[in-house]
Amino acid sequence: xxxxxxxxxxxxxxxxxxxxxxxxxxxxxxxxxxxxxxxxxxxxxxxxxxxxxxxxxxxxxxxxxxxxxxxxxxxxxxxxxxxxxxxxxxxxxxxxxxxxxxxxxxxxxxxxxxxxxxxxxxxxxxxxxxxxxxxxxxxxxxxxxxxxxxxxxxxxxxxxxxxxxxxxxxxxxxxxxxxxxxxxxxxxxxxxxxxxxxxxxxxxxxxxxxxxxxxxxxxxxxxxxxxxxxxxxxxxxxxxxxxxxxxxxxxxxxxxxxxxxxxxxxxxxxxxxxxxxxxxxxxxxxx
Numbered sequence: 001x002x003x004x005x006x007x008x009x010x011x012x013x014x015x016x017x018x019x020x021x022x023x024x025x026x027x028x029x030x031x032x033x034x035x036x037x038x039x040x041x042x043x044x045x046x047x048x049x050x051x052x053x054x055x056x057x058x059x060x061x062x063x064x065x066x067x068x069x070x071x072x073x074x075x076x077x078x079x080x081x082x083x084x085x086x087x088x089x090x091x092x093x094x095x096x097x098x099x100x101x102x103x104x105x106x107x108x109x110x111x112x113x114x115x116x117x118x119x120x121x122x123x124x125x126x127x128x129x130x131x132x133x134x135x136x137x138x139x140x141x142x143x144x145x146x147x148x149x150x151x152x153x154x155x156x157x158x159x160x161x162x163x164x165x166x167x168x169x170x171x172x173x174x175x176x177x178x179x180x181x182x183x184x185x186x187x188x189x190x191x192x193x194x195x196x197x198x199x200x201x202x203x204x205x206x207x208x209x210x211x212x213x214x215x216x217x218x219x220x221x222x223x224x225x226x227x228x229x230x231x232x233x234x235x236x237x238x239x240x241x242x243x244x245x246x247x248x249x250x251x252x253x254x255x256x257x258x259x260x261x262x263x264x265x266x267x268x269x270x271x272x273x274x275x276x277x278x279x280x281x282x283x284x285x286x287x
Contacts, residue, residue, distance in 0.1 A: 010237025013230040014246040020227035022253025026261050027215045028089055034212035038089030039194060039203035041216055042082055046190035048220035053184035062178060066185070073172045078189035080165040081228070086194065088158035094151025101251045103155035105138045110163035111244035119170060121241060126283050134248050134280035140273025141251055166240040175236030179229040187224050248277045
């Protein structure tokens with residue numbers, strides 16, 4: 001019974017994380033139209049939550065002191081998650097969001113393969129069925145057209161990097177660290193990484209209007225305090241491969257909020273895709 005409750009909690013946390021991540025591209029596009037860009041938004045997403053995460057750790061009565069090995073592991077995780085965000089966000093101006101979603105969501109397949117190869121995880125029939133159905137569902141979001149090679153490559157690379165993030169959270173043992181301490185260091189190193197990168201890319205700009213600042217802050221607080229933390233907790237409770245498939249709630253959320261907020265179209269194929277993904281999640285629930 002306890003094991004079942006842990007699994008349900010892990011699935012719920014991962015699902016909430018996916019929903020939050022699914023909303024963020026909608027507000028990212030609004031932020032872009034008001035002067036921001038993918039690199040700037042990734043930097044702010046890591047920087048803005050730091051004081052709040054620090055206070056939450058101290059309120060728990062914990063020290064922020066960690067070992068040298070943990071610093072290295074958290075730096076690697078920050079590099080992976082920041083690179084994932086930056087490459088995905090940077091693809092939006094060049095290719096359709098639906099195309100970027102399809103390319104990004106190669107990561108559940110990569111996570112499951114990596115779990116078998118590197119984490120000694122076994123494929124079950126239910127996981128294989130859920131994966132195949134979800135792949136069909138994701139394909140329904142494809143809007144056609146690859147746009148520029150840069151956009152195509154960026155979106156695909158974001159999927160590869162996110163798969164590595166899932167696997168390394170599990171492999172490194174960071175899934176057991178106090179969630180807000182984990183998020184604090186991932187955001188801390190992530191902000192430093194993006195700051196250094198911005199000196200090369202010249203993409204860091206503070207000439208944003210008030211609307212861009214508000215949306216950037218909203219994305220930062222929701223993704224880095226809640227989504228990132230819940231995903232780490234979810235991976236710790238249900239494993240990387242199941243968490244990766246549950247994360248496919250993200251494009252469904254993006255479609256729903258895209259229709260409600262950006263007035264985007266909703267096709268029959270998109271509806272079929274949503275049904276496929278929800279079916280895959282229902283299959284996993286019985287795993």
